[in-house]
Amino acid sequence: MSRKEFGFLLQQYLDGKCSEEEKAFVEHWYGIVQNKDREPLQETDLQDLEPLLWQQIQSRTQSPKVIPMPVSKPDREFSFPWLAVAATVVLVLLAGWWFYRQQFGLMKSENGFQSEISHAGWQLRTNSSDKSEVIQLPDGSQVRLAPQSSIQFPAKFAADKREILLIGEGFFTVQKMPSRPFYVYTGTVVTRVLGTSFLVKTQATTKQVVVEVATGRVAVYKQTKEIETIDTTNAIVLNPNQKAIYSPDNQQFVTGLVEHPQLIQSAKSEPVARSFEFDDIPLRRVIDQLEEAYGITIRLENENQNECPLTADLSNLPLYAQLDMICAATKSSYAVQGTTIVISGKGCANL
Structure with a gap:
């Protein structure tokens, strides 16, 4: 049986065009390995598995290129050698399909991409x-x-x-x-x-x-x-x-x-204690400290904001809550633009 004939055999079964004897053999072997958790064999499975199955079938036959297949008789007389070959093909198909689903199902992502690094072991x-x-x-x-x-x-x-x-x-x-x-x-x-x-x-x-x-x-x-x-x-x-x-x-x-920025862990052996208590500290220095703590660029849109004094305790607050308090105290607002936070405002009233 050539590779073309092999594909034709599988398609004939899916199309319901096999003889009763051939159908009985297919369903017999399928019933041996089937269990209630297994999905029914679909045409899409055959398309995915055909190269793998053909390679496995070749490795199990003496001829590496062509598998002998008797010619079907006109009256579709029962032919045991032909059915034996068909049964072998189906058994390899189902075993290969089941192994593929269990061992390599992970390799195909939901968007249809097949990674080339998949291999046994x-x-x-x-x-x-x-x-x-x-x-x-x-x-x-x-x-x-x-x-x-x-x-x-x-x-x-x-x-x-x-x-x-x-x-x-x-x-x-x-x-x-x-x-x-x-x-x-x-x-x-x-x-x-x-x-x-x-x-x-x-x-x-x-x-x-x-x-x-x-x-x-x-x-x-x-x-x-x-x-x-x-x-x-x-x-x-x-x-x-x-x-x-x-x-x-x-x-x-x-x-x-990220939705919840975290303090960056210190690379030093001993963690550095960070203080977020500010008493009449220029806003630019407060922002510099937040940038260092979170590794995030925070930009003041108006240079008149730099010297605005801030008195606040921002300890034990997440970054965005800290920014909310800063903006409330300085009559400003902030927005996330890509990986940068921009604080907008007119600056201090005395400037």
Whole structure:
């Protein structure tokens, strides 16, 4: 049986054009491996699996190119050799389909992209619970995997790079290894880091990929067809409290600030105590302190605002609440523009 005839056989079964004997054999083998949790075989599955199945069938026959197939008799007389071949084909089909669904279903993202780095020997971890699960990676890095999310990674990372496949949402804390960059593949988006902590997630409704940085720096790229083909010309570098959103509709990155900016952890061995109590302090100095604490650029639109005195206790407040108090005290307002916060106002009354 040639490859063309093989495809014809499968299509005949799906179209309901097999003889009763052939149909009985197909359903017999399908019934052996089927269980109540398995989806019925569809034409789209055959299209995805046909190359894999043909390769497996060739490896199980003596002839590497053509599988012998008796010619069907006009009266469709029962032919045991033909049915045996058909049964073998169907068994390989169903076994391959089931293995593909279980082991490599993660590799195809919801936007239809198939990663080229999938291969045997990778571990698949899926969080089927309703709580986040912490997964230890081979290099000592960790992933806090959100419910109903999956990752796939090798039992041992390569000597020159570390690669992870993600579907869903995961917060990564990566061990710093400058000679072995860490890559997270999510659909057509690649996140590259050396050592940091960051969040990667795919939004369920819009299919947008969101990357948020907690510490360190990451670069996000658009991946085309293969790992080696990465569009670095439009790479986005993100710093702490910054995020990038990739939309599959327009294939563009949009940068911004995370919803809840956090204080940047000190790189020193001992954490530095930060005070947000201000007594008649010029606004420019207050803003400088906030910029240093959060790693976010905050711009005063009017230079007359620089010397406005501020007396306030901003301790134990999140950044946006701190900005609300500052604006209320200085009769100004603020807006987030990309990764920058702009404070607008006329300045102090005595200027």
